[in-house]
Amino acid sequence: MKLHLPATLAAWTSPDFVTVFKREFEALSAGVLPLQQALAHSSAVADEAFQAILIASEANAESLVLKVGVMYEGIIAGCNCADDPSPPATQTEYCVLILRIDRVGAAASVALDTDSL
Template identity: 50%
Template sequence: MIRLPHSLNAWGTSAFNDVLGQELSQLDAADLPLQQGLAGSSHVSARPFQTMLISARENAGLLRVKVGIFYGGVIAGCSCADDPTPVDEQNEYCVVRLDIDMTTAETAVTLLADQPD
């Protein structure tokens, strides 16, 4: 489980959006469900991802944050010398919900398929 203590400390301030984005950008892409969120490619690329805050609110001891993530994906070929598949990076986007424990900053990450609030 990941922890987002700086984001929790910034909650309720004007710096929250920036702190959250910075803290998320320091995570490894494998800590987020980016592979499961792919729509037009088969593997997450090594390109750094970017985040966009959609909403945030407190709910029963949790800070519930909805974040859009922009990242890259590639369609993997067979890696043969004569493979005609170009290695083109595709833009990908998914929405995740972060449930940040208001006491410990431990954060559960859930991929949202239909982007509910």
């Protein structure tokens, strides 16, 4: 999936890098991230805010590479019968993503870190 993270790229060498990254990344829609593939305890990603935790970061000549933990909510599917008054239950999920941000243009790709599953 392709993203665009210009503020994160611009802040790379600044002391505010983590804050800028979290603000820009957490403003993304969960739908543009591969969270559905990482579900372990629920059946669908809830349409709620998620939290990013920067685990590691490094740079090379072409890109910034970020390892990011993401805490998000998944929905536990039930019968959803018309007469069932209970709201859908949610379950906290966690996954690790690898972001590669191009140093020219700030285009970013994101993938699930399957080594962390």
